[in-house]
Amino acid sequence: MLCTIEILTIGNELLTxxxxxxxxxxxxxxxxxxxxxxxxxxxxxDNLTAIGTAIREILKRKPVILLISGGLGPTFDDMTxxxxxxxxxxxxxxxxxxLSMVKQxxxxxxxxxxxxxxxxxxxxxxxxxxxxxxxxxVGTAPGVLLQMGKSTVxxxxxxxxxxxxxxxxxxxxxxxxxxxxFGRNSKSVHISGVFESEMAPLIDRVMRRNPxxxxxxxxxxxxxxxRSKIELEFSFESSExxxxxKEIDCAIADxxxxxxxxxxxxx
Amino acid sequence: MLCTIEILTIGNELLTxxxxxxxxxxxxxxxxxxxxxxxxxxxxxDNLTAIGTAIREILKRKPVILLISGGLGPTFDDMTxxxxxxxxxxxxxxxxxxLSMVKQxxxxxxxxxxxxxxxxxxxxxxxxxxxxxxxxxVGTAPGVLLQMGKSTVxxxxxxxxxxxxxxxxxxxxxxxxxxxxFGRNSKSVHISGVFESEMAPLIDRVMRRNPxxxxxxxxxxxxxxxRSKIELEFSFESSExxxxxKEIDCAIADxxxxxxxxxxxxx
Numbered sequence: 289m290l291c292t293i294e295i296l297t298i299g300n301e302l303l304t305x306x307x308x309x310x311x312x313x314x315x316x317x318x319x320x321x322x323x324x325x326x327x328x329x330x331x332x333x334d335n336l337t338a339i340g341t342a343i344r345e346i347l348k349r350k351p352v353i354l355l356i357s358g359g360l361g362p363t364f365d366d367m368t369x370x371x372x373x374x375x376x377x378x379x380x381x382x383x384x385x386x387l388s389m390v391k392q393x394x395x396x397x398x399x400x401x402x403x404x405x406x407x408x409x410x411x412x413x414x415x416x417x418x419x420x421x422x423x424x425x426v427g428t429a430p431g432v433l434l435q436m437g438k439s440t441v442x443x444x445x446x447x448x449x450x451x452x453x454x455x456x457x458x459x460x461x462x463x464x465x466x467x468x469x470f471g472r473n474s475k476s477v478h479i480s481g482v483f484e485s486e487m488a489p490l491i492d493r494v495m496r497r498n499p500x501x502x503x504x505x506x507x508x509x510x511x512x513x514x515r516s517k518i519e520l521e522f523s524f525e526s527s528e529x530x531x532x533x534k535e536i537d538c539a540i541a542d543x544x545x546x547x548x549x550x551x552x553x554x555x
Numbered sequence: 556m557l558c559t560i561e562i563l564t565i566g567n568e569l570l571t572x573x574x575x576x577x578x579x580x581x582x583x584x585x586x587x588x589x590x591x592x593x594x595x596x597x598x599x600x601d602n603l604t605a606i607g608t609a610i611r612e613i614l615k616r617k618p619v620i621l622l623i624s625g626g627l628g629p630t631f632d633d634m635t636x637x638x639x640x641x642x643x644x645x646x647x648x649x650x651x652x653x654l655s656m657v658k659q660x661x662x663x664x665x666x667x668x669x670x671x672x673x674x675x676x677x678x679x680x681x682x683x684x685x686x687x688x689x690x691x692x693v694g695t696a697p698g699v700l701l702q703m704g705k706s707t708v709x710x711x712x713x714x715x716x717x718x719x720x721x722x723x724x725x726x727x728x729x730x731x732x733x734x735x736x737f738g739r740n741s742k743s744v745h746i747s748g749v750f751e752s753e754m755a756p757l758i759d760r761v762m763r764r765n766p767x768x769x770x771x772x773x774x775x776x777x778x779x780x781x782r783s784k785i786e787l788e789f790s791f792e793s794s795e796x797x798x799x800x801k802e803i804d805c806a807i808a809d810x811x812x813x814x815x816x817x818x819x820x821x822x
Contacts, residue, residue, distance in 0.1 A: 300771060303593040304739065305584025306788075307773075309576055312598075317572025326570040327605070331579075331596040334771075338594070345612070362752040363772050364759055397750075408755035428752070447774055472571065483664075485629040485695070488675035492631055504567060504601075505630050506574075507714055521573075 291324040291467035294351040296342055297331045298358035298368055299446060311357045311451055319355070322460055323467025325525075327351060334359060339371035347376075347439055352466055354439055355459070358446030360429040362408035368443055369415055369432060376436055378416035386413035386421035386430045393428045422458040426450055431458060473532035474523035477540055478508075479547070484518055490546055491520070498539035500524055558734035560591045561618040563609055564598045565625035565635055566713060578624045578718055586622070589727055590734025592792075594618065601626060606638035614643075614706055619733055621706055622726070625713030627696040629675035635710055636682055636699060643703055645683035653680035653688035653697045660695045689725040693717055698725060740799035741790035744807055745775075746814070751785055757813055758787070765806035767791055 295315050301307040309331060316326045330346065332338040339359065346354050359368030373380040390413045394403040412429040415421065422431030422442075427450035432443040442459055444451040479487070484507045491503045501524050508517035522539050524532040562582050568574040576598060583593045597613065599605040606626065613621050626635030640647040657680045661670040679696040682688065689698030689709075694717035699710040709726055711718040746754070751774045758770045768791050775784035789806050791799040 301773065301788075302580075303583055303596065304587045305580050305582075305593075308580045309596075313569075313572050313575045315572075316570050320571045326572075327600065328609075329570065329576075329596075329598040333594065342595075361772075361774070362755045364755065364762075365771060403750075406752065406756070408752045411755075412752075474571075483670075485673065485675045485679075488629045488631065488678075489673070495631070504632060505628075506568065507628070521568075 289352070289466060289468055290470065291353065291463060292351045293319050293324045293326045293353045293355060293463070294346045294349065295319075295326060295329045296339075296346060296354065296356045297329065297446075298334060298339055298356065299331075300333050300365075302331045303333055311446065311448060314448070314452065315355050315357065315455065318455060318460065319353075319463055320472055322463040323469065323471040324353070324463045325472075334365040334367060336367050336371050336374070339368060340375035343372055343375045343441075347436055347441075350437070351439055353459075353463065354441045355455075356441065356443045357451055360412065360432070360443055360445045362411055362429075366411075366429075369419075372432075372434065372441065372443065373416035376416060376434070376441075378418055378434070380414050380416055382410070382413055383415040383419065383421055386415055386432075389413070389421055389423060389430045390428060393424075397428075422454050424450055424454055425457075426453045433458070469527045470525070471527070471529065471532075472523055472525050473529055473536060474521055475533075475536050475540065476519050476521045477543070478517055478519050480517045482518060482548075483516070486548075487518060487520070490543065493546065494539055494543045497542060498535065500526075501535055501539040503539070503543075556619070556733060556735055557737065558591045558620065558730060559618045560586050560593045560620045560622060560730070561613045561616065562586075562593060562596045563606075563613060563621065563623045564596065564713075565601060565606055565623065566598075567600050567632075569598045570600055578713065578715060581715070581719065582622050582624065582722065585722060585727065586620075586730055587739055589730040590736065590738040591620070591730045592739075601632040601634060603634050603638050603641070606635060607642035610639060610642045610708075614703055614708075617704070618706055620726075620730065621708045622722075623708065623710045624718055627679065627699070627710060627712045629678055629696075633678075633696075636686075639686075639699075639701065639708065639710065640683035643683060643701070643708075645685055645701070647681050647683055649677070649680055650682040650686065650688055653682055653699075656680070656688055656690060656697045657695060660691075689721050691717055691721055692724075693720045700725070736794045737792070738794070738796065738799075739790055739792050740796055740803060741788055742800075742803050742807065743786050743788045744810070745784055745786050747784045749785060749815075750783070753815075754785060754787070757810065760813065761806055761810045764809060765802065767793075768802055768806040770806070770810075 431454040698721040
């Protein structure tokens with residue numbers, strides 16, 4: 289099955305340019321390596337309407353998985369679960385399992401201090417009806433999984449270490465089992481001293497002669513620089529990695545043969 | 556006027572996690588600093604339908620500016636202008652000014668070599684009807700500006716140096732004149748040894764007492780770490796920077812007063 293994935297990252301800091309969206313990159317990389325196909329990334333502000341609208345639009349496109357990051361914490365502008373509940377019409381209430389996770393976490397953090405279950409802490413256990421809490425062993429806010437028709441919505445905290453931990457323990461298995469061995473294989477060749485515009489017709493030709501192989505050129509610097517380098521990334525999507533490697537190697541050999549003489553290959 | 560901005564970044568490499576989307580961060584930061592309000596960032600693959608659909612959806616939300624990055628180059632998967640033309644029903648044809656920019660660029664790059672105007676090079680001058688070419692002094696593909704109703708669509712190359720150059724020379728002036736002095740002012744205070752969940756009610760209180768000031772907490776590490784640090788970012792949006800600074804300083808003073816004793820402020 290093609291495991292289509294969309295990513296929704298939430299946070300004003302991503303839209304003021306204060307923070308680079310490395311969560312989106314990390315999730316996209318891991319999901320792709322597990323065989324998923326990431327179709328779109330969307331980033332919106334900490335705003336109930338903006339988050340709800342984005343979730344509704346994404347669910348209409350019926351991805352197999354919607355990964356959401358950010359907005360699960362204790363402060364007023366952590367509003368992902370409320371937006372998810374509103375937009376899916378699942379009323380919010382305290383989830384017992386989530387609450388026990390939060391309680392246990394603060395007990396373990398107390399070290400003799402008094403850490404009562406304040407409203408802000410309890411908030412992290414208020415989930416949409418039907419949602420499942422995902423254990424967060426390295427932070428306090430549990431992850432959240434909500435099945436919506438054929439789409440699985442997964443909410444992860446915005447703190448990178450917590451996001452990565454919950455993804456690895458509760459999500460990665462789902463992605464690899466749903467993509468059932470399907471995956472993207474790729475290999476890159478680096479070429480110097482050639483213009484991207486000169487490579488364009490060669491890329492067309494090699495792709496025509498090697499069906500299924502996708503060649504993407506990544507100019508390392510602007511066209512025309514004397515020492516300009518271009519990365520040519522050859523990729524093939526298949527459920528048979530060995531065959532994919534063979535297809536890629538054939539296309540690379542084909543490309544190397546038709547490259548005009550003066551280019552230096554720094555493979 | 557509130558100069559609302561959406562950013563659309565295009566490229567498979569952003570959705571396989573190969574490349575961190577620093578173009579989105581850079582554009583968001585610059586646009587914010589010039590007084591724009593970035594409402595959403597969308598990232599889609601190099602696919603005609605995906606790009607066209609995303610442009611149509613964004614234009615329906617009527618941002619003042621839509622900044623698009625990527626897909627202006629000479630290769631087959633550079634398809635931003637075709638998608639823009641299709642979705643806005645503006646037929647594509649060679650734009651004379653764009654063509655003269657491309658021609659001139661290759662002349663200047665030739666250094667005695669023969670650099671004919673191949674199909675791949677000519678492609679960079681094929682624009683939707685009514686579009687304007689924006690000079691690209693550091694690369695080959697011109698930027699593109701297309702007015703669609705009240706929204707201005709601006710296409711920039713994905714190579715960061717080219718994107719930044721065209722933004723600074725042809726776009727930054729538009730953003731600052733359309734936002735007419737409106738802008739976001741902010742100041743951060745760093746606090747250590749306190750849980751974010753303890754800060755939540757204090758943030759609520761200070762925001763209630765200082766209307767218009769927005770306080771966003773950025774946990775530097777997961778809740779409960781002994782050496783955990785939290786950044787509190789105080790921001791205020793206004794067309795009067797001096798007044799904004801005053802409001803922010805009042806809110807910070809207010810926060811410092813109600814912080815319980817044990818926190819260390821590492822301003």
